[in-house]
Amino acid sequence: MDNRPIGVFDSGLGGLTGVRELRKRLPSENIVYFGDTGRVPYGSRSHETILQYARQDIAFLLSRNVKCIMAACGTVSSTYPPEEAAKLPVPYMGVVSSAARRAARATRSRKIGVIGTSATIRSHSYELTLRRLVPGAEITAKACPLFVSLVENGYVDGAPPQMQQVTRLVIGQYLEEVRAAGIDTLILGCTHYPLLAGMIGEYMGPAVTLIDPGRAAADDLDQLLAGKGLRASRERGRTRFYVSDVPDSFIHTADLFLGEYRGGTAEQICIDQY
Ligand code: DGL
Numbered sequence: 302m303d304n305r306p307i308g309v310f311d312s313g314l315g316g317l318t319g320v321r322e323l324r325k326r327l328p329s330e331n332i333v334y335f336g337d338t339g340r341v342p343y344g345s346r347s348h349e350t351i352l353q354y355a356r357q358d359i360a361f362l363l364s365r366n367v368k369c370i371m372a373a374c375g376t377v378s379s380t381y382p383p384e385e386a387a388k389l390p391v392p393y394m395g396v397v398s399s400a401a402r403r404a405a406r407a408t409r410s411r412k413i414g415v416i417g418t419s420a421t422i423r424s425h426s427y428e429l430t431l432r433r434l435v436p437g438a439e440i441t442a443k444a445c446p447l448f449v450s451l452v453e454n455g456y457v458d459g460a461p462p463q464m465q466q467v468t469r470l471v472i473g474q475y476l477e478e479v480r481a482a483g484i485d486t487l488i489l490g491c492t493h494y495p496l497l498a499g500m501i502g503e504y505m506g507p508a509v510t511l512i513d514p515g516r517a518a519a520d521d522l523d524q525l526l527a528g529k530g531l532r533a534s535r536e537r538g539r540t541r542f543y544v545s546d547v548p549d550s551f552i553h554t555a556d557l558f559l560g561e562y563r564g565g566t567a568e569q570i571c572i573d574q575y
Contacts (some may be wrong), residue, residue: 302534306331306541307522308367308391310358313341314551315449315492316373317558319396319515320540323371326519327526329533332540333365337572339545342449343376344418344491351380351420359389360575361543367391368531371522373515375417375491379426392525397426399521400488400514405434407510408486414479414509415442417490418449427490441482445475449493455557458499465500472497472504480505488512496558542567 307330309320314336323332335358337343343351355377362370369392372378378395386393404413413435415427422444431438448471451457456468479487487509489495495513502511526532544551548567555567 303368303531304331304533304535305366305368306333307526308333308335308362308365308370309373310335310362310370310377311337311372311374311492312343312354312376313338314544314554314558315452316515317555318492318495318513319371319373319518321559322513322516322519323522324538324540326523327532328537329535330526330538331533331535332538333362333367333543334540335361335543335545335570336567337545338548339572342418343374344420344449345446346420348380348420348424351376355381357572357575359393361570361572363390364575369394369522369526371518372396373492373518375514376420378514379417379421379424392529394518394522394525396514396518397490398430399517400490400512401427401430401434403517404431404486404488404512407512408435408438410483410485411435411437412439412441412482412484412486414482414484414487415440415490416445416448416475416479416487416494417442419444419446421490427488439482441479441484443475443479445491445494447471447475448497449491452493452496452557453554457496457557468497468500469504472500476501476504484509486510486512488514490514492558543570544568545570545572
């Protein structure tokens with residue numbers, strides 16, 4: 302048993318979609334969440350910059366005495382090298398391998414789609430992992446940078462019809478070639494995309510299985526903690542939130558991603574000190 306918190310980080314607040322999944326699966330765990338709201342977005346930045354930011358984010362979480370670290374961010378998970386992760390003093394998990402494994406189990410046709418930020422798609426992280434897991438896989442990858450802005454501005458599933466109409470137009474524009482490739486499995490490779498799963502699912506059709514990386518990673522983290530004897534022993538865990546910009550609109554945005562925001566404000570920290 303280990304009652305230290307789980308550390309979760311993301312470029313901003315999108316990673317709270319991962320926290321939502323963790324809370325469902327591991328309700329007794331304490332979570333420390335860091336959202337780099339002062340430097341978001343990561344998805345349009347260079348490899349070097351994302352790496353430097355990820356190292357600082359991890360250093361901050363380690364300073365909070367976490368027992369393991371989950372990068373909820375698709376962009377960081379695609380960039381931070383496994384060799385470096387292996388040298389950290391606590392277990393580290395990104396979302397790419399969990400989501401790829403789940404996609405490998407789901408596909409029948411071996412035709413798999415991947416969508417994510419520009420940096421995620423440019424890194425080829427999903428293709429490299431999927432090709433190892435699914436020999437002969439046909440992968441169609443597409444960067445969908447506008448999705449992040451749409452989600453952050455509330456153009457999500459369940460929004461008023463005119464707003465959803467705008468999102469549907471963008472979905473059609475980005476995903477036309479992915480749909481035409483005849484895939485049967487689509488990885489929603491960015492923290493924000495699960496909030497568009499309804500509209501994306503409608504566009505792709507019922508034969509396509511959508512994979513939520515945050516959910517897949519939460520399942521794997523559950524197993525990892527169980528396997529290493531690191532689960533918490535308390536009744537109900539708490540989540541503490543840290544951000545790198547002023548937390549003014551935190552409650553509103555956190556609610557969007559977390560679905561069931563349960564109190565507590567965010568504390569601002571200076572990430573440049575890490
Ligand atoms: N959290 C990022 C991801 O999952 C999306 C937002 C960003 O570009 O920073 O890739």
